Amino acid sequence: MTTAVMDPGLLERGGLVLDVDGPRATIRLARPEVLNAQMPATWEALRSIGEALPDEVRVVVVRGEGRAFSAGLDKRFFTAQEIDGTPGIAGIASMPDREADAVIAGFQAGFSWLRHPARVTVAGVQGHAIGAGFQLALACDLRVVADDVQFCMAETSLGIVPDLGGTHPLVHTVGYARAVEICLTGRRVGAEEAVASGLALRAVPVAELDAEVDALVSALLTAPPGAATETLGLLSGVAEGLDPADALAAERAAQLRLLRAMVPAES
Incomplete structure (x- = not known):
């Protein structure tokens, strides 16, 4: 097992541990003493991981150490x-609009790469996944949860909004009405509802979560890399609102790229 080449001090400041093992990378939030609470350094480290991962990584797993994913x-x-050394809410509020916008965009970049179709991303979620924790799980393509999971979008109840990219996947996953209710009430969403609403693929006992994530990763890696990447790109385009005609055209183009890669051109 090797570690991707990046600044280990940045990972430490962000409270993250990164392991890369062939086609799989695992990111662990490693501040269990504070239930893996996040800070600007966490998002900077996440962004740097996305930039540093080797091309051969096909699946990224995000986990939290201890009894919570992230509070x-x-x-x-x-x-x-x-x-x-990074701004808190008071610091951001005092900045000019353009500067504040750039700071928040930098925070969002720590999450947005997890939805890039170059890789499949899987969140294994146990215990509390609140606010930024919920948004980090939503940033991933797939979520497997422990039966003690508690999702909560707490930002609105605190007088702010979810601004780490969570609104788009939440609405696409559970629908507008349920997303409104989840965000504005700040209520907890447990494992059974998470599976029923599409927030999670499946729920398992806490002790089985790692094994369930490992089994899913193994299954995801069975598809040939090129076909997997092209398929992710097609599905991502549809999820982002690609109309049917453009989706058909995208399928044709992807298929031709794969077929031509299979059959060498005649010299």
């Missing part, structure tokens, strides 16, 4: 002007 934002983010 959301580090409490210091709400009160401090800066957290370890």
